[in-house]
Amino acid sequence: MKCTVFVPSHITGFFEIVEHHNPLIKGSRGAGVTLNRGVISQVNVTDGNGEIIIKTNGSNYPLEGSVSYKTLDLLRKQFPEEIRWDEKKITIHHQTQVPIEAGFGVSAGSALGTSMSLSKLLKLPLTYNQAAAVAHRAEVELNTGLGDVMGAVMGGFPIRLEPGAPGFGKADRLLDDKVTVKGYEKDFKDINFEDIKYKSIGKDGGELYVISKSLGTIETSSVLKSPEMTRRVNKVARELLGKLISSPQISNFMDLSLEFAQKTGLIDEEVMEIVEVMKEETIGASMAMLGKTAFSISQTPDSSVEGVMVAKVDSCGCRFF
Amino acid sequence: MKCTVFVPSHITGFFEIVEHHNPLIKGSRGAGVTLNRGVISQVNVTDGNGEIIIKTNGSNYPLEGSVSYKTLDLLRKQFPEEIRWDEKKITIHHQTQVPIEAGFGVSAGSALGTSMSLSKLLKLPLTYNQAAAVAHRAEVELNTGLGDVMGAVMGGFPIRLEPGAPGFGKADRLLDDKVTVKGYEKDFKDINFEDIKYKSIGKDGGELYVISKSLGTIETSSVLKSPEMTRRVNKVARELLGKLISSPQISNFMDLSLEFAQKTGLIDEEVMEIVEVMKEETIGASMAMLGKTAFSISQTPDSSVEGVMVAKVDSCGCRFF
Known part of the structure; x- marks a missing residue:
């Protein structure tokens, strides 16, 4: 069983660090923008003997210190009985579409790709925010990020009002993440709504x-x-x-x-x-x-x-x- | 100046009504699903003499009692000085892709289409959630809905944990709103990530x-x-x-x-x-x-x-x- 997750890159413009002993509440306030490029994670779960393989752009990295492994480990500790982890083989492939360690939130993308995919494939009893919160916790505990998980979940121009993981923190967005309307150059009176009635509503409609x-x-x-x-x-x-x-x-x-x-x-x-x-x-x-x-x-x-x-x-x- | 908004239809599966004297906090808890059909609103603002025209599927309806007009009126009262309302002509065209008064949240779609479009076109100092909150308030004050605005903002399978408008209530989603992966039928080992590297990530990727x-x-x-x-x-x-x-x-x-x-x-x-x-x-x-x-x-x-x-x-x- 496998699945693929896309996590948009999140660039932070400004931020305030908020300390807390609970990693789900610790995080940052601030604002940023998300991109239609980011991290694509393909995760595969098969029968096995507890093997874990994590690759980024085709290369293996040591598991220790990796945010993907940390995320997996948190899930393993949260559900020690529900899943027979030692009878699975888990393969995680990340493909990055943006530079690494350059402020594009690649670590959040890797963590989210891991937590979302594993939660779904292993049918863990987690909601969307609960699965995302595991990624936030991994980021905070490794000091790799404080607000990118929340940003990547929001899309658009995220405004992080209160720190913490999705479901714990609080976020909003700038309204105008799409500035112009595409493909409707005709005069307003001449618009035939039938034209767009069953049109697929693309996420790339805007031109920003x-x-x-x-x-x-x-x-x-x-x-x-x-x-x-x-x-x-x-x-x-x-x-x-x-x-x-x-x-x-x-x-x-x-x-x-x-x-x-x-x-x-x-x-x-x-x-x-x-x-x-x-x-x-x-x-x-x-x-x-x-x-x-x-x-x-x-x-x-x-x-x-x-x-x-x-x-x-x-x-x-x-x-x- | 004009813009177009798509609001997904939101069907509620079950709900609990929560009363509150503040319409931004009043609402419902519950769960539902959103559809890739809904209400498309095209809004046009030009110079004028305070004219307001609201049409649904090409027909005029009385302004009084209309959730779109209520939404517009709330914005007008919130920003009486900032905008010269009596020097504008506002035209709102809703096209519904789902049945009306049949549980598809058309009133929320109309209210959201109105508040989002006007906030953007008139450059009102509102965030995404603040603009959506005006639509929620219009719904609550007219008794046309209690949770559809929050649902339509979330997408997927919204779980409304705490009642209220976006930014006031609290919501989550079921994780598995996409059950299968489309277009990646090849064996896992043979996946060429380059194939999907710059692929547009469609909102319709799932097959549910x-x-x-x-x-x-x-x-x-x-x-x-x-x-x-x-x-x-x-x-x-x-x-x-x-x-x-x-x-x-x-x-x-x-x-x-x-x-x-x-x-x-x-x-x-x-x-x-x-x-x-x-x-x-x-x-x-x-x-x-x-x-x-x-x-x-x-x-x-x-x-x-x-x-x-x-x-x-x-x-x-x-x-x-």
């Missing part, structure tokens, strides 16, 4: 692009573990969420993100140079948190920056396919 | 059908206003949600829905006859709350019942397109 350029990697856990950085991040972040809620527009989200990147000192000169070029050409640009990556939201896929990755905004969130 | 047959209409408000019916509904519903959470499977959801329909006495003989035929052929069948409609969840689109409507499960929720 996320243009990004990655210059290298930052290990999220190295930043999340530093108390000094936590203090600085939280001091800057505290008022940004309120500012976004009172004017929940994409341009404002991007302005606040750049303010965050600069005031925390997380953005370096190299990334800032690209951000400045992107800013001129788009709705707004900043640095992906946490990665050595410049990103922008644009109404066109064009960019004068060389070697960019162009994606669309995802508006649906983590899903099977 | 909602087969329904409507025999007539029930006016939701007539049922929601009766204190005797409220008591009966709530007495039966109270324990069903807990039973669903402890075994969150589609088959269980459908069994509990039928238990609800029978114990409340809401299902009549005519609908029950069809439900019995559907039950034999599908994962489960019951009556749409509140409509004279039999519905079932099935892994095939086939049915021996004549004149059924066949839809797929929507897994994305209310969205622009």
Whole structure:
């Protein structure tokens, strides 16, 4: 038995770290954007002797320290009796469509792909949020992320109002994740509703692009573990969420993100140079948190920056396919 | 300026009414399913003299008592200064892809189509949930629905854990809204991930059908206003949600829905006859709350019942397109 899950990439624009002894409540507040590229996980469960194989882009990685293995292990501990784990062979293949350790939430994608797939294939008694919460917990316990699981579940432009796993935290979205309407160029009076009556409603109907350029990697856990950085991040972040809620527009989200990147000192000169070029050409640009990556939201896929990755905004969130 | 919104139809399987003086907190707990058919709303805002035109399937209806007008009116009262309402002409066209007053949540679709479109076109300072909350409030104040707005926002098989508008209530989903994987018939080892790397992730990837047959209409408000019916509904519903959470499977959801329909006495003989035929052929069948409609969840689109409507499960929720 196998299944495939797509988890959109989630880029955080700004965030506030919220500590809690319960990993399901610990997390971050903040805002971000999800992409129609991310992590595709194909998971296969067959009869076996407890073998576990985890591959990312075709390569094996050590199980220890891997967020996928951590997720699997949490499920195993949560359901020790219900499933005969030692009589299964579990194979997890992740394919990443975005750079790793560059602020695209690949670890959240891997964790969610694992928890959603295994919950479904093993028929675990978990709801959508309960399965996603296991992925959040794995992220928090390994310090690989604090809000990407919630973001990837929401889709669009997630606003994380209260920290925690899906079902524990609280999230909303910017309304305007699709700016233009496609394919209805005719005059309003001439619209024949029959034309669209049975049309498949595509998730890509909108035309809003996320243009990004990655210059290298930052290990999220190295930043999340530093108390000094936590203090600085939280001091800057505290008022940004309120500012976004009172004017929940994409341009404002991007302005606040750049303010965050600069005031925390997380953005370096190299990334800032690209951000400045992107800013001129788009709705707004900043640095992906946490990665050595410049990103922008644009109404066109064009960019004068060389070697960019162009994606669309995802508006649906983590899903099977 | 115009835009188009698709709101999936939401069928409730069972529900508990929760009273509250605040219409944003008042609502229902319960569970249901969303369809890839629903209400498509096209809204147009131009310069004018305060004209408001609302059409459903091409016909004009009186504004008073219409949930679309109520929604518009709530927005107008919430933003009396920000928008020059008397200098606009607002045209709202709803096209319904499902029967009206038959338990498919058409009123929620109309309200959401109105609030989402106007919030976006008029650039109101509202988030996704805040705009949706206006639709919920309109529904509650007109007694046209208590949980369909939350359901339509969630997509999939929504579980409404706590009553209220999006952002106020609390909801989850059944995990397995897609049962099979489509288009990956090849042996697992032979999967070339490159094949799917840039594939558009369709919302219709799964193959789970909602087969329904409507025999007539029930006016939701007539049922929601009766204190005797409220008591009966709530007495039966109270324990069903807990039973669903402890075994969150589609088959269980459908069994509990039928238990609800029978114990409340809401299902009549005519609908029950069809439900019995559907039950034999599908994962489960019951009556749409509140409509004279039999519905079932099935892994095939086939049915021996004549004149059924066949839809797929929507897994994305209310969205622009």
